[in-house]
Amino acid sequence: MYQDKTSADAFSSLHPAVNFFFFGLVIIFTMLFQHPISLLCSLIAGLSYAIFLVGRRALVFFLKFLLPLALLAGLINPLFNHEGKTIIGYFPGGNPLTLEAILYGIFAAVMLAAVVSWFYCYQAVMTSDKTLMLLGRMIPALSLILTMALRFIPHFAEHFRTVRAARKTLGQRLPEGRFGSLREGARTLGGLLVWASENAIETADSMRNRGYGQAERTHYIPVRLTGRDKRMLAAQGGMAGLLIAGAVGGGFGWYYYPGFASPGNGPITAVTLGAFALLCLFPLFVNGEEAWRWRSSASDS
Numbered sequence: 001m002y003q004d005k006t007s008a009d010a011f012s013s014l015h016p017a018v019n020f021f022f023f024g025l026v027i028i029f030t031m032l033f034q035h036p037i038s039l040l041c042s043l044i045a046g047l048s049y050a051i052f053l054v055g056r057r058a059l060v061f062f063l064k065f066l067l068p069l070a071l072l073a074g075l076i077n078p079l080f081n082h083e084g085k086t087i088i089g090y091f092p093g094g095n096p097l098t099l100e101a102i103l104y105g106i107f108a109a110v111m112l113a114a115v116v117s118w119f120y121c122y123q124a125v126m127t128s129d130k131t132l133m134l135l136g137r138m139i140p141a142l143s144l145i146l147t148m149a150l151r152f153i154p155h156f157a158e159h160f161r162t163v164r165a166a167r168k169t170l171g172q173r174l175p176e177g178r179f180g181s182l183r184e185g186a187r188t189l190g191g192l193l194v195w196a197s198e199n200a201i202e203t204a205d206s207m208r209n210r211g212y213g214q215a216e217r218t219h220y221i222p223v224r225l226t227g228r229d230k231r232m233l234a235a236q237g238g239m240a241g242l243l244i245a246g247a248v249g250g251g252f253g254w255y256y257y258p259g260f261a262s263p264g265n266g267p268i269t270a271v272t273l274g275a276f277a278l279l280c281l282f283p284l285f286v287n288g289e290e291a292w293r294w295r296s297s298a299s300d301s
Helices: 016-032 036-054 056-080 099-125 128-135 140-169 178-209 227-248 266-280 282-300
Strands: 087-090 096-098
Touching: 016 036, 016 099, 016 128, 016 227, 016 266, 036 056, 036 099, 036 266, 036 282, 056 099, 087 099, 096 099, 140 178, 227 266, 227 282, 266 282
Parallel strands: none
Antiparallel strands: 087 096
16 A cells, blocks of 8 residues: 555555546536535535645645635626626626626635645645656656656745745845845845756756666556555546536536526436535545544454
C-alpha cells in the first residue's frame, strides 16, 4: 500500500489511479451539475474531507481566502446579469436587480468554492510522486512539468523566507511605508528570479546527463492494483454511470431563469442526488470502513 504524509487517511493509501479517478469525477460533475443541492453537497463533502486531511488549516483557508473569493464572485453576477422575473429593485442606471440573478450568483460562488475545496484535497492526496508514477509512462513530458510545478511553488515560498531572513541578518531592515515595502519586495523578487533561473538550468543539465527523453528509458511502478483497488474503481465507475444516466434523464435539471424552480423529475432527481452524495462522501466512507475494521480486529484480539 502506498504510504505518504497522509497515511492516516485510508483513501490516500489506495492506488493513485483510484484517487485520480475519484477527483476527476467529482470535480467534473461539480462543474457540470447546476442543481443547488448537488452543489451544496459537493461543497460540504469537499470541505469536510479537507478538514479531515489537514485539520484546522483547511478551515482557516476556507474562511480567510475561499469564502471572500466566493462572496465576491456571487456579488458580481447581479451587477451584470439582470435576467429573472422577480424584481427586487433598480440600480441607479435603471437596470433591475432580480432575485434570480442573486441566487444564480450565490450558487455559482458555491460551485467555485466546492471546486477549489476538491483541488485543495487533490493537492494533499495526489502528491508529485504519485502524479509522476501514474502519468509518467503515458505522458512523460506533461507529468514531469506537473511534478516540477507542484514542487516549485512550496520551494519558491521557502526560498523567499530564506532570502528575507538573510537580508535581516545582514542588517537591512524592512523599509517603512507602502512604497518602501514594495521596493523591498521587488529586490527580494529579483533575487528569487535569479535563483529560479539558475535552478532551472541546473535541473535541465542534470536531466540531460541522466538521459531523460531517451527512447530506451525504463519506468518503475512501485505499487500494483490490488483487489480492493479494483473494487473501488468499479464502485466509482458504477456511480459515474448512474450519474450520467440520471443527468440524461433530467435528474440534475434546474431552472435559474426566468424563475428559480425545478423541472419536476422527482424520483429520478432523488436517485441521482443520492448517488452524487455517495460519490462526494466516498473518501469519508473509505475512512469509516477502515476505522470499523480496526475496531473489529482490536475487539477480536
